[in-house]
Amino acid sequence: xxxxxxxxxxxxxxxxxxxxxxxxxxxxxxxxxxxxxxxxxxxxxxxxxxxxxxxxxxxxxxxxxxxxxxxxxxxxxxxxxxxxxxxxxxxxxxxxx
Amino acid sequence: xxxxxxxxxxxxxxxxxxxxxxxxxxxxxxxxxxxxxxxxxxxxxxxxxxxxxxxxxxxxxxxxxxxxxxxxxxxxxxxxxxxxxxxxxxxxxxxxxxxxxxxxxxxxxxxxxxxxxxxxxxxxxxxxxxxxxxxxxxxxxxxxxxxxxxxxxxxxxxxxxxxxxxxxxxxxxxxxxxxxxxxxxxxxxxxxxxxxxxxxxxxxxxxxxxxxxxxxxxxxxxxxxxxxxxxxxxxxxxxxxxxxxxxxxxxxxxxxxxxxxxxxxxxxxxxxxxxxxxxxxxxxxxxxxxxxxxxxxxxxx
Numbered sequence: 001x002x003x004x005x006x007x008x009x010x011x012x013x014x015x016x017x018x019x020x021x022x023x024x025x026x027x028x029x030x031x032x033x034x035x036x037x038x039x040x041x042x043x044x045x046x047x048x049x050x051x052x053x054x055x056x057x058x059x060x061x062x063x064x065x066x067x068x069x070x071x072x073x074x075x076x077x078x079x080x081x082x083x084x085x086x087x088x089x090x091x092x093x094x095x096x097x
Numbered sequence: 098x099x100x101x102x103x104x105x106x107x108x109x110x111x112x113x114x115x116x117x118x119x120x121x122x123x124x125x126x127x128x129x130x131x132x133x134x135x136x137x138x139x140x141x142x143x144x145x146x147x148x149x150x151x152x153x154x155x156x157x158x159x160x161x162x163x164x165x166x167x168x169x170x171x172x173x174x175x176x177x178x179x180x181x182x183x184x185x186x187x188x189x190x191x192x193x194x195x196x197x198x199x200x201x202x203x204x205x206x207x208x209x210x211x212x213x214x215x216x217x218x219x220x221x222x223x224x225x226x227x228x229x230x231x232x233x234x235x236x237x238x239x240x241x242x243x244x245x246x247x248x249x250x251x252x253x254x255x256x257x258x259x260x261x262x263x264x265x266x267x268x269x270x271x272x273x274x275x276x277x278x279x280x281x282x283x284x285x286x287x288x289x290x291x292x293x294x295x296x297x298x299x300x301x302x303x304x305x306x307x308x309x310x311x312x313x314x315x316x317x318x319x320x321x322x323x324x325x326x327x328x329x330x331x332x333x334x335x336x337x338x339x340x341x342x343x344x345x346x347x348x349x350x351x352x353x354x355x356x357x358x359x360x361x362x363x364x365x366x367x368x369x370x371x372x373x374x375x376x377x378x379x380x381x382x383x384x385x386x387x388x389x390x391x392x393x394x395x396x397x398x
Binding site: 071 | 113141152153177178181
């Protein structure tokens, strides 16, 4: 999947995360702003990278503003943002684990 | 038999409300992908609900997802996501005829086959929200063995009959009775519409008392504060509980003695009495009114 435009998903509400994905030339680069960065920063980055790699996204600039989102929320917002940024609306639910 | 006294609607694109949904005492949760989600956020809500169903522990609560119209591409994608999880009942939006149910059931069957899910395991609930839907309530209720319940959606229904909701709800009486008879004839549950005025507890309780007396199984709710008010109305009184306990004790005693006919105080106990007693004890148990011994008797019966 190729990121072709800038797209955003999520909100700045408590327990949510806002994820902005833009085209990038050199792999997946994440900028993280989180109230729980010291404790969970690495875990949040790993979740986002793994979610993008599962979708076949290898190049993306990802800006993350986390408001204490659960892992499942981070995965959901990353998928949404990636699909929007890839201008893709035929998500293959059958391929999901 | 499952209790559906309270079915709490939770907006499908709100992570904190979804996370907290199971901490209350409601019987069922409806994650809403339809009216609670703006058209621009249908994709994000679908991903969120899918992930929440896969990851969160909703305890022993029944979870349903209200999908968008399954005839639309958005509704079809909702179905693909939710059926695949195997963890939620499909709550249809406006149903007007048996074909609405049958067409959705056919799509569900296709998704079940694609994902190696046993055909028929995904259950459905339908909402009736129009004059034609009310008139077709019987055929809707009988349309699929997947159906667990039918519910009244009063706002759209009132618009369809050119009126609005009043304090005493007289404009809903015909629809409520039609839907109730259809549900009872089909052997499925019957759920009442939401009550949106969160500041009007008195009006809310009065409406719950009305639908409880009519015979409804429960009510759709939009806020946790409504849960206890509904459960209080649905909790049986002590005399009713004692009578139900006497029935189940008589059944157990008769079985222990090898008697084919069960009687209590000289009167034969027939099937409707047993069913009513079972439901009373289920409601009493949910309200914490039964001792461990009583629960064991009820289980044996």
